[in-house]
Amino acid sequence: MDLVRLQPATIASFGQVPGTTPAIPGMFPNMFPLPGQFGVPVMPVQAMTQQATRHARRVYVGGLPPTANEQSVATFFSQVMAAIGGNTAGPGDAVVNVYINHEKKFAFVEMRSVEEASNAMALDGIIFEGAPVKVRRPSDYNPSLAATLGPSQPNPNLNLAAVGLTPGSAGGLEGPDRVFVGGLPYYFTEAQIRELLESFGPLRGFDLVKDRETGNSKGYAFCVYQDLSVTDIACAALNGIKMGDKTLTVRRANQGASQPKPEQENVLLQAQQQVALQRLVFQGGALPTKVVCLTQIVGADELKDDEEYEDIMEDMKGxxxxxxxxxxxxxxxxxxxxxPSPGVGKVFLEYADVDGSAKARQGLNGRKFGGNQVEAVFYPEYKFHEGDYDG
Incomplete structure (x- = not known):
């Protein structure tokens, strides 16, 4: 059977022929011999296309347990992709290849299509063999090129509940300007973290990573600034800051620490001064929480009598x-x-919001009750809810 040469009109629409791979931007169809020209088969074109799209078809999976191997990872991700409705390239397994670095406990998982790789990004935090794993874009991911190859965000209609996940709030948090914020004290609220990050400008996206079962913070977050030019400034100014007994790690999520450009140094200096002032506010006792602890206000003897105790309680509520x-x-x-009983001599006031507790702390600190000068400080919410009144 003779091979038929494609006409120019057909060549122009080569990337749209059913069963073939879409044309690659910047790569003309006639850069490679077509069927029948010099007897070269089509396969090299497909191979080149696969190579060019690989960066957008792979996902990085970190935090793998030591028992993981290529087959178990491939089977797991193919199964969960099918379960959430993430397969878009037809029947069969979504995963075509897995490379594992056992020493560093990560893998590159290659999907059949760009769209399936983007859907797999919704699996961040999924439990694999008893451990939550990170799902990220690989370091060679090119966002601008990937945008021409297919969707860069997961389909919003994926059935994540089928695999025990809930849709994250990290919309728009992909790409080279995504910032990782680690070392956060667990009792920091989203509002407090945003307030610190927004010292450098408004955020386009923010996601505090939480435990799916308890809803508690895992101590790290991701964000993207609306003004991308402040990204390096924020990273340089915030990285290494002490917060309570922890030290912040702030950097671009896909890179190591980067230095600000010379023209940014003045802005960086101002930012560091601003953060230094804020750090005073965010230290222990001054960190705004919904709970205010009052000391020097009641004595142990006053609390022994039931009637007197009820009177004190009513006075404090009022x-x-x-x-x-x-x-x-x-x-x-x-x-x-x-x-001994923990917290005797203290009064704890829990408010519906930080605004109320802040007003109470300001209004009650230094006031005199029964001849005693009251000291009012913010109290960690997690300690209060655990019944730990000794802090």
């Missing part, structure tokens, strides 16, 4: 309610058997 909506008032009492 006084504390002047500043905002009170959710709870806790006044630890001494143990009847005389054993």
């Amino acid at each position: 006084e504390g309610g002047k500043y905002g909506t009170l959710v709870n008032v806790v006044i630890p009492r001494p143990n009847p058997n005389g054993e």
